[in-house]
């Protein structure tokens with residue numbers, strides 16, 4: 001049993017008569033204490049895969065297990081419970097509440113996980129380079145700041161499984177190093193991390209790299 005298991009995932013999208021096979025039988029796992037990097041060209045299915053493994057999207061075939069418990073095709077209430085207990089999630093759609101400032105978004109995430117910790121919050125803001133923007137609201141942040149604030153929220157409750165889509169896409173080299181150190185600390189703490197990334201530096205630090213191509217794992 002792994003922190004996360006994906007079994008033969010399929011996902012199709014239909015627009016008019018056109019069908020896109022975004023995932024075509026993808027199986028993989030992420031163990032506790034492991035960083036796995038998901039890489040592949042634009043359109044290869046990375047974001048679709050991350051949405052399916054978190055239960056935010058339902059695969060058309062196959063299933064996902066979180067610590068051995070099935071997530072796929074279970075009632076929404078069950079999926080929501082598993083997500084809250086097991087995942088920190090940063091997808092490209094973002095994860096910030098617009099009526100809360102950055103600090104309040106982090107605090108809310110910690111409260112939901114019953115882990116309020118102001119000191120940890122300050123450390124997280126510093127590690128994503130946003131200490132000076134703690135009081136800013138999401139509409140007042142740049143694209144890069146929004147992504148970093150979202151990552152801090154995803155990390156806030158020290159989730160057993162971190163799922164992040166392009167967590168270092170819009171950061172400078174120093175911030176990327178700090179974030180990599182953060183992911184490595186998660187590994188040392190026995191937590192699982194799955195990152196979709198175009199960053200070579202980040203992929204090099206992963207324990208395993210999974211390469212997607214046209215909705216399949218490319219073993220070439």
Ligand SMILES: Nc1ncnc2c1ncn2[C@@H]1O[C@H](COP(=O)(O)OP(=O)(O)OP(=O)(O)O)[C@@H](O)[C@H]1O
Nearest residue numbers: 013014020022040041042043044045046047048049
């Ligand atoms: N909601 C949707 N409706 C229709 N097609 C979709 C939808 N979401 C994704 N697709 C298609 O599925 C395929 C996989 O997309 P996906 O976003 O998963 O790729 P990606 O590897 O994450 O790309 P990128 O690196 O650009 O984010 C693409 O062909 C995309 O156009």
